[in-house]
Amino acid sequence: DQQVKQxxxxxxxxxxxxxxxxxxxxxxxxDYFLWYKKxxxxxxxxxxSISSIKDKNEDGRxxxxxxxSAKHLSLHIVPSQxxxxxxxxxxxxxxxxGSEKLVFGKGMKLTVNP
Amino acid sequence: xxxxxxxPSHQVTQMGQEVILRCVPxxxxxxxxxxxxxxxQKVEFLVSFYNNEISEKSEIFDDQFSVERPDGSNxxxxxxxxxxxxxAMYFCASNLRATYNEKLFxxxxxxxxxx
Numbered sequence: 415d416q417q418v419k420q421x422x423x424x425x426x427x428x429x430x431x432x433x434x435x436x437x438x439x440x441x442x443x444x445d446y447f448l449w450y451k452k453x454x455x456x457x458x459x460x461x462x463s464i465s466s467i468k469d470k471n472e473d474g475r476x477x478x479x480x481x482x483s484a485k486h487l488s489l490h491i492v493p494s495q496x497x498x499x500x501x502x503x504x505x506x507x508x509x510x511x512g513s514e515k516l517v518f519g520k521g522m523k524l525t526v527n528p
Numbered sequence: 529x530x531x532x533x534x535x536p537s538h539q540v541t542q543m544g545q546e547v548i549l550r551c552v553p554x555x556x557x558x559x560x561x562x563x564x565x566x567x568x569q570k571v572e573f574l575v576s577f578y579n580n581e582i583s584e585k586s587e588i589f590d591d592q593f594s595v596e597r598p599d600g601s602n603x604x605x606x607x608x609x610x611x612x613x614x615x616a617m618y619f620c621a622s623n624l625r626a627t628y629n630e631k632l633f634x635x636x637x638x639x640x641x642x643x
Contacts, residue, residue, distance in 0.1 A: 418570075457532070457619050457634030458571065503571060514559065514584050515573035516632070 417441045418506050420519035429528050433491040437504030437519055440485065444506040448516070449478060449489045452501045461502070462489070494526045530554040532635035534620050540641045541610055549605045549638045551620030560603045561621040561632070562595065564588075571619065577603065610642045 419438045427433045435449075445466040450458035464471040464478045464487065471478050477490045491498055504519040533552045541547050553560050562574040575585040577595050594606045603622075607614055617637045624631060 416570075455636060457621070457636050459634070460632065505571075514561075514576045515586070516563075516571075517573070518563075518571040520568075520570045 416519075417444075418504055418517050418519040420504055420522050422522055423520070424523040424525070426525045426527060427494050429496055429526055430493045433489075433494045433498065433524055433526065435489040435491075435502050435504075435522050435524065437487050437489075438485055439487075439506050441506070441508070441517070442485070443508040443511050444517070445511075446507045446509050447478070447480060447487050448505045448507075449476075450503040450505060450518075452503065452521070458503055491524075494524075496526045496528050498526050499524060530633075532620055532622055532633050534618075534635035534638050536638060537636065538639045538641070540643065543612055543642055544609050547607050547610055547640065549607075549618050549620075549640070551603045551605075551635055552601050553603055553620065553622030554633055555601070557622035557624050557633075559583075559623050559625065560595075560597070562605045563619045563621060563634075564616040565619070565637075566613075566616040574605075607640075610640075612642050615640055615642045 417440050448463040449461040451461045452458045462473050462476045462478050464480050469480050475491055480487045501521045501523050503521045505516040507516050535550045560577045563571050564574055565571045573586050575589045575595055576583045592608045596604050617639050619637045620635045621632050
């Protein structure tokens with residue numbers, strides 16, 4: 415039951431370049447999408463989110479794009495920095511359906527090389 | 529910055545034993561959660577808890593699992609009779625309102641190893 419899919423397990427980019435992390439979902443009830451970042455030995459921390467009524471949300475170096483017709487979202491990090499090296503989780507929730515839970519993808523390990 | 533704290537960071541137990549994982553959510557938060565991540569797999573929702581009762585639970589959260597808020601600060605997850613497949617990293621989380629998903633704060637996790 416993979417309602418949220420992150421098909422690439424890892425990505426390696428050079429410092430200063432753009433990192434693009436992709437996520438697909440299957441459940442059309444999802445109406446809120448989030449990206450979490452996780453460092454080793456720590457819990458996930460919130461990075462950025464987007465509501466289904468929008469197609470883009472930007473916060474500094476981080477931008478999330480949502481394509482509802484394709485059930486696809488992506489996280490762009492530009493410019494990438496070595497400190498961005500972490501595991502990134504895409505997550506979704508069905509708030510209008512009254513569910514509190516987050517459904518996570520498997521995560522993608524981003525490595526930013528100096 | 530306030531944080532969710534979890535103890536212990538590592539727990540090793542024998543199959544069939546009971547374990548209690550402990551969490552101290554952020555003090556003014558009202559909604560509490562347990563998630564888990566089996567090695568190499570996705571983070572999975574287990575249960576949410578509000579106003580001293582379970583508000584939502586997943587199919588994973590069967591009769592072997594229970595949660596409790598025994599006092600004003602602690603939030604515990606009990607596994608009555610552990611199985612090998614319960615081995616995972618267990619994350620506690622809390623937030624002020626259930627719909628504030630971006631304000632969901634996670635603890636650093638308890639790595640449970642069932643032998």
